[in-house]
Amino acid sequence: MTGSHGRTVRDLRRGNRSAVLQRLYFGGPMSRQELGPVTGLSSGSVSNVVGELVADGLLEEAGVVDSDGGRPRTLLRVAPGSAHMIGVDVGETRVRVELFDLTLTELARTELPLQPRGCYDVGPIVDHVRTGIAAVLAEAGVGTDRLLGVGIGVPGIVERDAPGGTVVHGQTIGWDAVPLEALLRATGALPEEVPYLIDNGARTLGQAEMWFGAGRGAREAVVVLFGSGVGASLVTDGSPEGGSTDGTPLEWGHLTVSVRGRRCRCGALGCLEAYTGAESLLARWAERGGSAGEVQDEEEALAVLLAHGVAGDPVAVEVLEETAEYLGAGLSDLINLFQPERILIGGWAGLMLGPYILPSVRAHARRYSLRHPADRVSIDLGSLGPDAVTVGAATLPLSAFFTTGGRRPVPAPATEPPGWHASLATRGGAAGR
Known part of the structure; x- marks a missing residue:
């Protein structure tokens, strides 16, 4: 049955289930009576939807509260163990895989290093993801029957609607x-019905920070991923109640900041990433005589550089300050172009260097920006730590969960061609003999 706006009864039911799940997920435990006003559903619709979701195991009771003059009200919440998600961060130095319950409590994790550093042959990375999925499921003793999907954050441009x-x-x-x-x-590694959902790592970071971290409450923000390289995501609707964040990945690291400048690893000259990524910091430090000794791991090497800077080593201080100025200048482009409310800096290198360089980054961003948009933007560090890309990747299947009203998509049954196909094929074969 189809309504006047083309929506079927099934669509309406799915939308009602989605509204209830999202309100309970992001708003905390509520009673049936509270759910009506916040979802816009009638008491009868709330009762029906809650009954379905409880029967499906997706909701559970979370205690009782007294009401004014009436019977005590039972609170409801999303049942944490009713579903699971896997988040994967295909990072610059390692592949991190984490298993979460429905409320994003971590159940298991594994990290598989990329050796040698920066080796991005796709075969080993696919194998790392396969191995990591098996490892976290085994560690937690979880099967795939309740697995909503595997979200994967990757570097680069992601074409999700490509054939195949x-x-x-x-x-x-x-x-x-x-x-x-x-x-x-x-x-x-997984049954056909369990989806792989792949997106740009900066966008998954942005969604995590906007849903659960330092971006909560902002409608417009830019979230920066600062690792071996740099990237960003522009968020124009940060509200999680819609089931997803309207984020656009930006290849910000490949803005030209110096004509005929340093060679970027993308092959161009003068990209922002050639002056701000951790790989660039370590290269520029080495060119000026700095050394991390025998350390091979990029994160450990950057920690050594930072320690030299904190200790007052003039070469390390110079490299870090130069990085802060380029980063601030790069942020000024984002401020002038998009005029966001907030800029959040995340990624392992951003979180490591942030406490040391953030005041300088803010000052340079303001100096290079137009005054009006600079006056209304705040620049801070993300709050979810170095695992934020993995958490954000896990929100990809979580978004799909909300969109479907908590129902797992059922694979379309295999269909046989009409009988005349076989008949004509038989005739064609006979004619060819």
């Missing part, structure tokens, strides 16, 4: 139209 599944264009890591979804599916 999601394709990744990662120029800086040597990925040219890599059919990542098809490669992962071919491993057989």
